[in-house]
Amino acid sequence: MTPASSTSRALSFDSAAAQYAANRPSYPAALFEAIEDMAGRPLAGARLADIGAGTGIGTAxxxxxxxxxxxxxxGEGMAEQFRRGLSEVPIVRGDGNHLPLATASLDFLTYAQSWHWTDPDRSIPEALRVLRPGGALALWWNAAALDVPWIDAQTSRVERHFGLGRAVGGNGDGTHEALATSAGRLDFDRRHIRWTRRVPVGTHLANISSHSLFLVHGEEGTAAFVDAERRHLLAVFPDGMVEETYDVGLLLAIRP
Structure with a gap:
């Protein structure tokens, strides 16, 4: 398979917006408590923009x-799904490289699972533009906990399927931190929060197959992987309920 461009992978979510909304993991309350602690102010009442909001999992x-x-x-498809589930929150079309937001208008700028789709040479200056002095840029990702044996084994199978090495296909957030700091204009503090959720095998498989690598791979190849993966999972979880374990990697910087 020819590697898909970053743009085509980012926009691939439009074709699976409902699948994404129904099956992707959410985030623990401890994440938002950490954001408030690191920012030194509450989220309540703060003016905030959530960028790359997708179907609104983090926004909600x-x-x-x-x-x-x-x-x-x-993405048009993701925005449409967002409006269906979160009609009381305004949504505008745009991305982190060209924010459709007023200068010095925000207390928080957040990216849930989406900063890696930006170009930091453009998105960091944009963040500095729209944040008020003392405002916070918060970036976070749910990363599969690779110290859990079954998750490590599944990640290796995904890597083999796509011909990836762990440095490319792994779920650690070192690459995310490099993306965040590459422009060298902000100092990020970092925290990790571990959490779990228990879901049916079907939900877990729908979750992993909603990732961009699968969406651009084609239905036939994805279906073959999912069928084989179902057998692997049922050998580990014979009751059909998968315990997913995540490490949320949080990076937060304060605008000078």
């Missing part, structure tokens, strides 16, 4: 904590 939790949220999303 920020809104529930009382933030005054606007969502920014480049």
């Amino acid at each position: 939790l920020l809104h529930a904590r009382g933030a005054r949220v606007v969502a920014v999303e480049p």
Whole structure:
């Protein structure tokens, strides 16, 4: 398979927006407590933009904590799914490289699973532009916990399927931190939060196959992997319920 471009992978989510919304993991309350602690202010009442909001998984939790949220999303299909589930939150089309937001207008700028789709040479200056002095840029990713044996084994199978090495296909956030700091204009603090969720095998498989590598791979190749993976999972979880373990990697910087 010819490697897909970053743009085509990013926009591939539009074709699977409902699958993404129904099966992707959410985030633990401890994440938002850490954001408030690191930022030195509550989310409640804060003016906040959630960039690359997708179907609104992270946006909904920020809104529930009382933030005054606007969502920014480049994909038409993802934005449509967002409106279905979160009609009370405004959403505008755009991306982190060209934020459709006023200068010095925000207390928080957040990226849930989406900073890696930006060019930091453009997205960091944009973050500095739209944040007020003392405002916080918060980036986070759910990363599969590779110290859990069955997750490590599954990750290796995914890597073999796509011809990837662990440095490319792994779930550690070292690459994410490099992306965040490459422009050298902000100092990021870092935290990790571990959490779990227990879901049916079908939900787990729908979750992993909603990732961009699978979406651009084609239905036939994805179906073959999913069928084989179901057998592997049922050998580990004979009751059909998978315990997924995640490490949320959080990076937060304060605008000078």
